[in-house]
Amino acid sequence: LASERPIDDALWEELEELLIAADLGAALAADFANRAREEVMFGTVTRAAELRPLFRRFLLDALAPAAQPLDLDHRPAVVLMLGVNGSGKTTTCAKLAAQLRAGGKSVLLAAADTFRAAAIEQLQRWGERIGVEVVHQAAGSDPAAVVFDAVKAAAARSLDVLIVDTAGRLHTKSNLMDELAKLRRVIARQLPGAPHEALMVLDATTGQNGFAQARVFHEAIALTGVCLTKLDGTARGGIVVRIVRELTLPIKLIGVGERLEDLQAFDPAAFVDALVP
Amino acid sequence: NLSTRLQTIFDRLGGRGRLTEENVQEALREVRVALLEADVNFKVVRTFVERVLARAVGQDVLKSLTPAQQVVKVVHDELVELLGGSGHRLAPAPHPPTVIMLIGLQGSGKTTTAAKLARHYTTQGQHPILAAADTYRPAAQDQLQTLGAELGVPVVGAPGEAPLAICRRAREEAAARGLTPLILDTAGRLHIDEPMLEELRAIRREVAPHHVLLVVDAMTGQDAVNVAERFNRAVGIDAVVLTKLDGDARGGAALSVRSVTGRPIAFVGTGEKTDALEPFHPDRLASRILG
Ligand SMILES: Nc1nc2c(ncn2[C@@H]2O[C@H](COP(=O)(O)OP(=O)(O)OP(=O)(O)O)[C@@H](O)[C@H]2O)c(=O)[nH]1
Ligand SMILES: Nc1nc2c(ncn2[C@@H]2O[C@H](COP(=O)(O)OP(=O)(O)OP(=O)(O)O)[C@@H](O)[C@H]2O)c(=O)[nH]1
Numbered sequence: 001l002a003s004e005r006p007i008d009d010a011l012w013e014e015l016e017e018l019l020i021a022a023d024l025g026a027a028l029a030a031d032f033a034n035r036a037r038e039e040v041m042f043g044t045v046t047r048a049a050e051l052r053p054l055f056r057r058f059l060l061d062a063l064a065p066a067a068q069p070l071d072l073d074h075r076p077a078v079v080l081m082l083g084v085n086g087s088g089k090t091t092t093c094a095k096l097a098a099q100l101r102a103g104g105k106s107v108l109l110a111a112a113d114t115f116r117a118a119a120i121e122q123l124q125r126w127g128e129r130i131g132v133e134v135v136h137q138a139a140g141s142d143p144a145a146v147v148f149d150a151v152k153a154a155a156a157r158s159l160d161v162l163i164v165d166t167a168g169r170l171h172t173k174s175n176l177m178d179e180l181a182k183l184r185r186v187i188a189r190q191l192p193g194a195p196h197e198a199l200m201v202l203d204a205t206t207g208q209n210g211f212a213q214a215r216v217f218h219e220a221i222a223l224t225g226v227c228l229t230k231l232d233g234t235a236r237g238g239i240v241v242r243i244v245r246e247l248t249l250p251i252k253l254i255g256v257g258e259r260l261e262d263l264q265a266f267d268p269a270a271f272v273d274a275l276v277p
Numbered sequence: 278n279l280s281t282r283l284q285t286i287f288d289r290l291g292g293r294g295r296l297t298e299e300n301v302q303e304a305l306r307e308v309r310v311a312l313l314e315a316d317v318n319f320k321v322v323r324t325f326v327e328r329v330l331a332r333a334v335g336q337d338v339l340k341s342l343t344p345a346q347q348v349v350k351v352v353h354d355e356l357v358e359l360l361g362g363s364g365h366r367l368a369p370a371p372h373p374p375t376v377i378m379l380i381g382l383q384g385s386g387k388t389t390t391a392a393k394l395a396r397h398y399t400t401q402g403q404h405p406i407l408a409a410a411d412t413y414r415p416a417a418q419d420q421l422q423t424l425g426a427e428l429g430v431p432v433v434g435a436p437g438e439a440p441l442a443i444c445r446r447a448r449e450e451a452a453a454r455g456l457t458p459l460i461l462d463t464a465g466r467l468h469i470d471e472p473m474l475e476e477l478r479a480i481r482r483e484v485a486p487h488h489v490l491l492v493v494d495a496m497t498g499q500d501a502v503n504v505a506e507r508f509n510r511a512v513g514i515d516a517v518v519l520t521k522l523d524g525d526a527r528g529g530a531a532l533s534v535r536s537v538t539g540r541p542i543a544f545v546g547t548g549e550k551t552d553a554l555e556p557f558h559p560d561r562l563a564s565r566i567l568g
């Protein structure tokens with residue numbers, strides 16, 4: 001016991017920095033540290049060795065409610081994939097399509113990024129690889145037209161799932177946000193209740209801006225959840241803690257690599273263990 | 278914003294003509310929060326705040342500024358100095374072609390930046406050539422071919438050709454046709470992926486790039502320090518391109534990358550189109566980071 005570490009300022013600083021390093025943000029890190037200090041003050045925690053498990057418990061309490069499955073209990077279930085440039089939307093569409101198909105579902109993909117160079121080709125290549133049809137039109141055509149066609153086809157053929165890939169867009173660009181809102185309306189008009197999932201794809205390397213992204217996308221089109229990608233790197237994606245706490249958004253999926261199998265359900269316990277090892 | 282928060286502190290501490298250790302320390306707590314909110318890595322923030330403390334304490338408050346404004350000025354000036362000069366003049370190689378190689382994490386903006394650079398040099402009257410050496414991502418070569426065609430810039434790289442062979446062939450083509458610079462687009466990869474880092478080293482050995490540019494997304498958080506440090510150690514970086522600055526990310530990752538590698542930021546990406554590339558302005562980024 002003599003060799004035990006004291007609960008001192010150095011330890012608090014270290015723990016807070018652990019949370020900051022994971023991109024929770026200074027305010028949230030301070031908040032958790034203050035709650036932990038209270039526990040020490042009240043005597044519910046007396047040893048330094050109890051602090052990391054305490055932080056893990058706080059984080060798990062915050063994140064456990066966010067683990068929710070995709071709502072695909074519709075025919076067709078429509079999943080709209082959106083987010084800022086380069087976050088992993090197209091790859092996630094392919095991964096999801098592949099996994100659902102492997103699970104016996106009939107899947108259709110829609111290439112509604114008609115803007116970026118070779119965006120349609122990228123999704124088509126994936127479609128060929130996984131044996132899923134990709135509804136598309138010529139580059140430069142109206143994304144709403146592609147979405148309209150895709151929903152029509154999915155409904156007409158009584159398919160299980162339609163996954164709509166959209167162009168990357170910065171949430172600061174109001175015209176692009178309007179376009180996204182329009183895509184959502186097009187889907188809803190054709191299929192009441194759709195899209196059943198509107199997922200913001202968020203790169204785990206993103207810092208505090210991730211919260212602004214979630215807030216603005218959510219205001220624009222009512223998100224049903226977040227997919228956190230690139231967790232196979234060294235970034236911990238802690239910004240989702242703030243997103244869950246302040247926006248009450250579920251985290252439905254995580255991307256852990258570039259292969260088709262690298263898509264998993266959000267596991268709060270595993271996530272928290274990685275945040276506070 | 279930071280200025281207002283600092284003003285509140287100094288109002289409360291009682292304005293005097295001199296910045297003391299006490300009032301600067303309190304102000305620096307706010308500065309620390311502002312920098313962390315801006316995604317500057319916490320270790321970089323710690324070093325930075327120490328430097329500002331040393332520089333600010335004992336300073337006579339300039340007649341024209343309040344103490345709060347004085348601290349902001351010291352912080353701003355220190356940031357500008359650390360972010361360094363505008364390094365966008367990538368020096369041409371003594372013997373052409375000048376070879377520029379783009380590396381970085383997945384989705385950071387390399388392919389788009391490669392095209393932007395090609396356009397930049399074309400508008401300067403040069404004749405660049407592009408190498409599409411990403412053979413992994415579906416339609417990555419198509420992406421660069423499409424952009425190259427729009428710009429009238431040749432793109433080397435056929436499906437089924439290995440990245441190393443593409444780069445080698447592009448270099449030969451550049452030399453044979455008198456084209457320069459040669460801009461190499463590589464596949465996105467993790468800074469912890471040893472085999473993929475080895476691929477970059479192999480390309481580097483083969484074509485000896487004069488400028489290896491690390492492409493970094495401006496919204497990158499605390500991890501920027503790990504990414505930059507690892508890429509620099511594994512491959513070596515000459516300069517940095519900071520992309521997606523047309524968003525509202527504060528861009529603190531830039532300070533982290535600069536601190537840990539010592540390399541200059543050469544360009545910034547400010548949009549999706551190929552004309553959206555600008556030289557780096559440290560004073561603008563400093564103001565943005567401070568919010
Ligand atoms: N390591 C890793 N890479 C990923 C993951 N998800 C996507 N990527 C990679 O990230 C890069 C960008 O992926 P895309 O799917 O093209 O991203 P996007 O959001 O569709 O991009 P835009 O359409 O241009 O906005 C690609 O190189 C992908 O292979 C992941 O979970 N882990
Ligand atoms: N708004 C904005 N978007 C950008 C900028 N630079 C790149 N993009 C977009 O970011 C996304 C990713 O760009 P890419 O050039 O495909 O990125 P990459 O690094 O080559 O991706 P990988 O090859 O998969 O690693 C695309 O949607 C680009 O249009 C920029 O400065 N501003």
Ligand SMILES: [Mg+2]
Pocket residue numbers: 089090091113119165166167168
């Ligand atoms: Mg895409």
Ligand SMILES: [Mg+2]
Pocket residue numbers: 387388389411417463464465
């Ligand atoms: Mg690329």
